[in-house]
Amino acid sequence: MVLEINGVTKVFKGKGKSKLIANDNISLTMKEGEIVGLLGQNGAGKTTLVNQIVGLVTPDQGEIRLFGKSVTDDRVYARSICSVQPQSQVPLGFLTPRQAVSIIGKMRAGKNYNPKRLDMLFEALDMGKWADKEGEKLSGGARRLTAFCMAVIAPGKLVILDEPTNDVDPVRRRYLWDVIRNLTDNGTSVILVTHNVLEAEKAVDRVAIINQGKILTQGTPSEVKRSVSNQMRIELNLLEKMEERYIPEWAISYHQSGSRLIIKMNTENVTNAVAWAGEQVELGTVMDYSLTPTTIEDAYIELTSNKVVVSS
Numbered sequence: 001m002v003l004e005i006n007g008v009t010k011v012f013k014g015k016g017k018s019k020l021i022a023n024d025n026i027s028l029t030m031k032e033g034e035i036v037g038l039l040g041q042n043g044a045g046k047t048t049l050v051n052q053i054v055g056l057v058t059p060d061q062g063e064i065r066l067f068g069k070s071v072t073d074d075r076v077y078a079r080s081i082c083s084v085q086p087q088s089q090v091p092l093g094f095l096t097p098r099q100a101v102s103i104i105g106k107m108r109a110g111k112n113y114n115p116k117r118l119d120m121l122f123e124a125l126d127m128g129k130w131a132d133k134e135g136e137k138l139s140g141g142a143r144r145l146t147a148f149c150m151a152v153i154a155p156g157k158l159v160i161l162d163e164p165t166n167d168v169d170p171v172r173r174r175y176l177w178d179v180i181r182n183l184t185d186n187g188t189s190v191i192l193v194t195h196n197v198l199e200a201e202k203a204v205d206r207v208a209i210i211n212q213g214k215i216l217t218q219g220t221p222s223e224v225k226r227s228v229s230n231q232m233r234i235e236l237n238l239l240e241k242m243e244e245r246y247i248p249e250w251a252i253s254y255h256q257s258g259s260r261l262i263i264k265m266n267t268e269n270v271t272n273a274v275a276w277a278g279e280q281v282e283l284g285t286v287m288d289y290s291l292t293p294t295t296i297e298d299a300y301i302e303l304t305s306n307k308v309v310v311s312s
């Protein structure tokens with residue numbers, strides 16, 4: 001087993017005398033070559049968990065083992081096994097992406113550093129035009145991709161990526177997912193920390209949904225979806241906010257965010273839903289709509305959001 005997390009709890013001091021339970025009895029395991037998505041809202045406790053895996057923070061209770069070795073007993077080993085792309089941008093200063101990535105590659109791999117890997121990564125991510133530009137002149141997306149390359153130029157057996165696609169354009173996001181998937185070909189395991197549930201669904205083997213420090217559910221994307229399955233969703237692009245009283249009675253639940261309204265229904269109500277959505281288009285309240293089976297995002301919203309309204 002690459003990673004075994006057993007009953008990990010981490011409590012921080014809150015305001016005054018209060019306590020903040022950042023991780024609450026978390027258990028999770030990972031096998032070689034697996035990509036596990038750690039999904040959760042802001043403040044859910046994802047980074048606290050990652051910091052404990054790499055030995056930067058010590059659990060108050062429970063234990064974390066990497067390849068059978070306790071992280072708290074051997075933090076140096078933990079850091080040699082793990083490569084991390086942090087959520088915050090890496091300050092590159094005057095260094096170019098090529099310089100920054102090759103420095104890290106040489107530090108991590110020593111004599112085994114292979115400069116061809118840098119060329120392969122830059123090519124795969126279409127980074128050629130930025131490779132020799134000073135870091136501080138680069139866009140946020142180019143810096144994010146540079147930080148990704150720094151994490152994977154000489155990857156440890158466990159690569160931890162914290163929001164790697166933030167600021168990255170949609171085309172290069174696709175390239176990035178391909179590179180992440182290729183990492184696992186030689187047995188590297190990947191923890192992907194993200195808010196972007198839909199993207200994660202395509203990239204991961206398993207997901208763990210974390211909320212208020214607890215893992216609410218974990219399993220393959222299909223297993224997690226099954227908690228809301230046998231349902232369909234209609235997604236509407238609203239031209240004006242829809243008041244609750246206009247949500248149709250066949251809705252099992254709905255979620256409205258900006259101009260996006262997602263309504264879930266049982267399959268027998270699909271015809272009603274399409275007819276209703278068509279009427280809304282004619283009335284001018286909805287620009288367009290699409291009907292799909294429920295996604296992992298639906299499960300995520302249902303499990304973590306306080307704003308889901310479930311009809312009686």
Ligand SMILES: Nc1ncnc2c1ncn2[C@@H]1O[C@H](COP(=O)(O)OP(=O)(O)OP(=O)(O)O)[C@@H](O)[C@H]1O
Nearest residue numbers: 012013020022040041042043044045046047048049
């Ligand atoms: N060193 C610390 N001292 C006190 N509280 C902390 C500390 N680190 C984290 N926290 C708190 O623990 C909780 C979990 O934080 P954490 O950074 O792990 O969440 P997260 O899921 O990574 O969030 P985000 O997606 O916003 O990065 C938050 O309420 C945070 O304020």
